[in-house]
Amino acid sequence: MKIALIGLGSVGQGLLQILKDKAAYLEETYNFKPEIVAVGTASKGTLYHPDGLDIDDLLKALEARHLRHYPDVYGLTRNWDIPFLIHECNADVLVECSPTNLQDGQPALSYCQVALNSGKHVVMANKGPIAVAYSDLRAQAKNAGKHLLFEGTVMAGTPSIRLAMQALAGCEITEARGIFNGTTNYILTQMEGGMSYADALVRAQQLGYAETDPSADVEGWDAAGKGIILAAALFNKRFTLSEMSVQGITHLTAADIKAASEAGERWKLIVKITPEGGSVKPTRLPMNHPLAGVGGSTNAVTYTTDLLGEVTLVGPGAGRIQTGFALLSDLLEIARNPY
Ligand code: HSE
Numbered sequence: 001m002k003i004a005l006i007g008l009g010s011v012g013q014g015l016l017q018i019l020k021d022k023a024a025y026l027e028e029t030y031n032f033k034p035e036i037v038a039v040g041t042a043s044k045g046t047l048y049h050p051d052g053l054d055i056d057d058l059l060k061a062l063e064a065r066h067l068r069h070y071p072d073v074y075g076l077t078r079n080w081d082i083p084f085l086i087h088e089c090n091a092d093v094l095v096e097c098s099p100t101n102l103q104d105g106q107p108a109l110s111y112c113q114v115a116l117n118s119g120k121h122v123v124m125a126n127k128g129p130i131a132v133a134y135s136d137l138r139a140q141a142k143n144a145g146k147h148l149l150f151e152g153t154v155m156a157g158t159p160s161i162r163l164a165m166q167a168l169a170g171c172e173i174t175e176a177r178g179i180f181n182g183t184t185n186y187i188l189t190q191m192e193g194g195m196s197y198a199d200a201l202v203r204a205q206q207l208g209y210a211e212t213d214p215s216a217d218v219e220g221w222d223a224a225g226k227g228i229i230l231a232a233a234l235f236n237k238r239f240t241l242s243e244m245s246v247q248g249i250t251h252l253t254a255a256d257i258k259a260a261s262e263a264g265e266r267w268k269l270i271v272k273i274t275p276e277g278g279s280v281k282p283t284r285l286p287m288n289h290p291l292a293g294v295g296g297s298t299n300a301v302t303y304t305t306d307l308l309g310e311v312t313l314v315g316p317g318a319g320r321i322q323t324g325f326a327l328l329s330d331l332l333e334i335a336r337n338p339y
Contacts, residue, residue, distance in 0.1 A: 001335055002052075004038035004091035004120070006082060006111055007098035008062055010208035011125045011152070012039075014324025015095065016062075020055045032335050038089040039067065040082045041098065042107075048077040050090050086111055087118045093334060095327055096124040097152070099212040102225045102241060105132035112137055116144045121339075123330040125152030125323050131225040134232035147334050150233075152326030154180060154226045155299045158315030159329065164234055164303060171305035173234050177272045180226040182209045182297035182318025183217035184249045184269045189295040191257045192266070209297050209318035220248035220269065220280040227273040227280065230301075235275040245279040252282060260284050266292045 005012055019026075019034055026032040036053045040046030045067040047053055053070070061069040067078070086094055094115035096108050105128035112122045112129050122141065124130065129137060130150045141148035154160045164173060179185050183204045190200035201218065204210045209217075216222045224244045231237045249269055260267055265284040268291055272279050285292040290312065294300045299317025302310050316322035 001032070001034050001093060001331065002037045002091045003034055003093050003095055003331070004086055004089050004115075005036055005095045005097070006040050006086070006108075007096060007126065008039060008041045008044060009097070009099065009212070010320045011097040011323045011327070012095075013059065013062060014208075014320035014322075015097070015327045016055050016059055018321065018324045018328055020059070030332060030335065032332060034331060037091050038085050040085055042082070045079050046082060046085050048080060048085055048089050049073065049075055051075060082107070082111060083114050086114045086120070091120055093121040093123055093331065095331070096122065096126045096129070097323075097327065098126055100126050100216070100222070100225070101128040102131055102216065102221055105129040109133055109137075112148075113140065116140045116146055116148075119144065119146070121147040121149070121334050123147070123149045123327055123334070125150075125327055127153045127222070127225045127229060130232065131228045134229065135236070135238060145339050147330075147337075147339060149330035149333060150229070151330050152323045153229050155301065155313070155315060155317050156182070156319060156322040157325030157329060158299065158313060158317065158322075160230075160301050160313055161233060162329070163311070163313055164230070168303060168305060168308075168311065171307045173303050173305050175272065175274045175304040176227075176230045176234060176301055177270065177304075178301035179268055179291060179294050179299050180271045180301070180317065181217055181220075181223040181269055182299060182316070183211075183214065184223070185294065185299065185317065186297045187218070188249065188252070188257070188267050188269070191252075191254060192261060196254070204297070207297070208320040218248050218250050220246045223269060223271045223280045224278070227271045227278040231273050231275070231278060237275055239278060243277060245277075245281070247281050249282055268292065268294070
């Protein structure tokens with residue numbers, strides 16, 4: 001499988017690391033032999049080699065912070081524009097993990113459209129295009145006979161999307177509720193342990209949990225975007241950010257956290273989404289509430305279904321390798337079911 005990888009931040013590098021470390025395992029176990037043929041970012045340039053790029057050399061170039069540090073080899077093309085690169089390259093799949101833009105999904109939305117128009121599957125961790133234009137992209141992918149997979153957009157590699165859309169197929173899901181943002185859950189947990197808000201945010205950024213612009217995390221928009229994605233995927237509903245009721249954690253003080261703790265409670269940023277709408281709200285939960293025990297960057301979702309009642313999934317919600325795995329899981333699905 002030939003891959004074009006757009007976005008080489010924490011998540012894109014996480015995928016490269018996994019493909020490097022697990023190459024032999026993936027080939028032996030799944031007969032999966034991925035080749036990265038094209039890579040690009042807005043700030044670090046682009047590379048294309050129809051016979052594949054060397055992952056070690058890519059990681060080294062990224063350590064040196066620019067793709068110009070990738071060695072010159074015969075057949076290598078540099079610095080094509082990203083849309084041209086996606087259109088012209090011989091990849092089977094576009095993997096899109098550039099920074100999320102929840103306002104209009106761009107420029108990633110147009111990258112996805114170019115990929116589908118030129119006969120490529122699309123896999124993404126970028127939340128923007130799915131939150132803004134899921135139904136249009138899905139229709140385009142269906143017409144093109146290509147996959148549109150987005151496991152990494154909600155709860156990193158913890159299979160929240162696959163659980164709802166595949167394992168629970170046949171159940172009617174009437175509500176999704178949970179903790180959908182790793183950065184804020186990590187900050188709240190650290191603040192309860194005595195760390196300041198500012199230090200906990202810096203640490204969340206260092207650990208690769210936070211968005212490029214972390215205000216999306218702490219003000220609740222990232223969690224709202226994930227709610228919008230679930231509403232689109234589960235209920236076929238198109239909500240906008242302005243239709244959601246959204247509150248982040250920026251107003252919570254060390255005193256608020258302490259007061260909750262003294263009352264046997266804990267603050268969590270809870271997302272609730274139904275076919276009628278959704279909300280993101282810091283909520284005080286009693287310690288014995290199942291979501292109160294979900295700490296650090298761990299996330300959780302509870303689906304309310306007609307046939308099973310409540311089904312809850314708990315797992316990593318952010319991180320380099322954890323989100324890189326989401327991309328791998330989608331790529332393996334395409335390899336198993338080429339369409
Ligand atoms: N910034 C996001 C979070 C990354 O903290 O949950 C995963 O979508």
